[in-house]
Amino acid sequence: MRSFTLSTKWTALFVLFTALCCLFTPTVTVKHELFKTCDQAGFCKRNRAFADSASATGWETPYKIAPESLSWKNGQLQGTILKTINKNGETVRLLITISFLESGSARVTIDEEKRQKGEIDLRHNSKARKERYNEAESWAIVGGLELSKTAVEFRDAATSTVKYGPDGKFEAVITYAPFGIDFKRDSATQIKFNDRGMLNVEHWRPKIDKPEPEKKEGEEAPAPEVQTGEDESTWWDESFGGSTDSKPKGPESVGLDITFPGYAHVYGIPEHAGPLSLKETRGGSGNHEEPYRLYNADVFEYIMDSPMTLYGAIPFMQAHSKDSTVGVFWLNAAETWIDIIKQKEAHNPLSLGIGSRIDTKTHWFSESGLIDVFVFLGPTPKDVTKAYGELTGYTQLPQEFAIAYHQCRWNYNTDEDVKDVDRKMSKHQIPYDVIWLDIEYTHEKEYFTWDPLQFPDPIGMLKQLDKSERKLVAIIDPHIKNNGYHIVEDLKKKDLAVHNKDGNIYEGWCWPGSSHWIDCFSPAAIKWWVSLFKYDTFKGTMHNLFIWNDMNEPSVFNGPETTMPKDNLHYGNWEHRDVHNINGMTFHNATYQALLERKKGEIRRPFVLTRSFYAGSQRLGAMWTGDNQASWDHLAAAFPMVLNNGIAGYPFAGADVGGFFGNPEKDLLTRWYQAGAFYPFFRGHAHIDTRRREPYLAGEPYTGIITRALRLRYALLPAWYTAFHEASVDGTPIIRPQYFEYPGDEAGFAIDDQFFVGSTGLLAKPVVKEGADSVDIYLPDEEIYYDYFDYQKYSGRGSKTISAPLEKIPLLMQGGHIIPRKDRPRRSSGLMKWDPYTLVIALNKEGSAKGELYVDDGETFDYQSGAYIHRSFEFKDGVLASMDIGKKGKLTDKYLKTMKGVRVERIIIVGAPKEWEGKKSVKTGKGEAGLEFHGEEGGKASWAVVRNPGVAIGENWKIEF
């Protein structure tokens, strides 16, 4: 039984205290005592102890495949693993399925036979489901499960070998005893399962209540019975911070070691604040002491460089070496921890370390659920990200406004306030697309209502925004105020809320005070949620209103670790423990579905921002990194976090520009805007207690510099949108770390403060250090790089110093690329729709360049029927050509007609050949256009400009220089 019950009064005080902390804490640091360390999480402690035993000499894994149980059918190997559970040799039967997929990925699933058959008894007459949770797949996976038709299996007395993947180059060698799997590519081992013997499936067992040993008079109390050596103290219940978790199923964790031989770097497993290249976690100088934790939580005032959990979880990891990238995806929705160690392995004992290689050894364990792991054998980072995306889906192609600038704060106080900010942004000619409303817009935190005094005319407000194609995003959280208002009454009546362990509606505390939580695992709850967003239900909304989902970890102020008790029950009677990390995604999904169906016939791409996420959330909208602080270290931490999210398949990411807590100094705010202009999701946001900081308030020179950063983002929107399109079709990150673009260049493997934007060749390193007036940027090759703004040339592999006074963003164009832009400053991206393009051609050493542009209506799903322009540009041998690379669909011609008048207004050629000096014109096919040449000057490249070449963006053409 949960022993922790707060009286209403105390809870109210607690909430007030939490809120006050938010308001008045100037120097802030996480409250460690609110979150478990590994030692305080029973299963984490047990699995680490198990790992230590497994590392000792003489250890033998208790898991063996029963060879006679194996069967092979249609690309799938199935069999029984026998787990020896005591010295008498008694065993428990586990079912293993290894699936080889048509895509070249492999999947290993291990479950318990007894639990699959429902042959277990739960304690306390619990209503919880008996099986191990096996529905994570239905939330995370959307494709790529087709079984291989070409995989073949061979068996001998000790092993089973399967050849699979492209040209049969992949191989899985399954050893029966001790059980282990080696995954190979071109005969070389890339990934090893259970190589260190840490496979652990805590099988179901009944709780045997042993009578208290009797103490006879005059005798010492007998010593407690010696246990099996395992720490059983948290098997049957577990307390932390005043809450007790009843564990009706007893111990049920799963764990496995996964080794990457020859790989010195691993990336992924967001969300953590720390470097892109993950650190070791079992102590030692510069290493973490704790494993990386994945247990979605509202971590107030989170700290830097820490493996502590944050708001979202993607259990996907890439391992990288000079000539190979591989990956694993641990499909489990329960609390998960990952230990990482790196070990030098000498090839030969006499080599004294010369020629030694580094192996990264990881150990994954989750509190409940299945062992369900996907294996990707690369060989490039792009192959791994693509294969992962085939399973979990690619980034949703957002509406174009969503990748422009968002102006948010907690809170814009009235509809007049919103309109005022909107007018002032226009007056100062600062572009923005979206203004946001935080929780205070509601009538006393009742979602789907407006505060009648502060927001008497939401439609008037939305209409003003609509005039300049601007939008509003309003927050809707998953906690529903428990005060009898119509929404909560409906929720209760329809029984669509999460239940507590006794089967009653769960009650906890969040912003509104006492609340219930919608259970978006339930199809009926999703249906109901969808109905709440219809324009005639959510009054005061119209087509330019979109949604922000916050607190969906879920955040529960009086819950254990600020979230829900693990023994709460969801739809289907799954315990919250089993599904926790997916919870946020189910809420995001319900809201996404709702925005698809607001009005019959009106189908626009939804925009929903989420704080909590899981593998697959990339299909539903953007995420942000939560409550950061207005400090330089938080500014610096954001890029590694956003980059990491990108390689874990969720690139539509950003951090609160300016920092959420605290008041940024003006130079910090300015630098943050310059950095934010390179976040795929670009939003300024601030805590309710901070001073107002809309860009026009900063004053000069800051406002001017911020405006230029914003305009840079807007000018480059065609390039950003093209990068989003690429992510939406093959999962390639939008901003890309050095190793991703130059996988063979070891010097770049740990770099996480500079990055490439899409495939544009733009290489950025925004300033994130206080007082810095230059940055050292690393060039990975011998290509020419041009400063984006003044065409200063840099070349030669290695580090280059770029001067970066406050007004300057260090941004280079790599020779060999063509970058599409729109240079006319406007109030919003919507108003740029029909604007002409500028093409910037950065010539490489050979005098050529290539680029791409993707354009569609930026709003609807018509692009799925061919309503888009996809072009490849090439400059070679003095000729610039535009070629169609799109596929034709039923709406192609109609769309192209609407785009007929959209032309190229300017072509800038950076690094223009000297011979062009004196050249006055170029041939455009229809006639001629003027050319203006500027010679090289003091290290700055020569350049030329062609104005009005008279070519349309959607057509094939050639220009001869």
Ligand code: NOJ
């Ligand atoms: C927490 C969110 O992280 C923050 O962005 C928001 O302003 C507050 N909740 C209030 O809704």
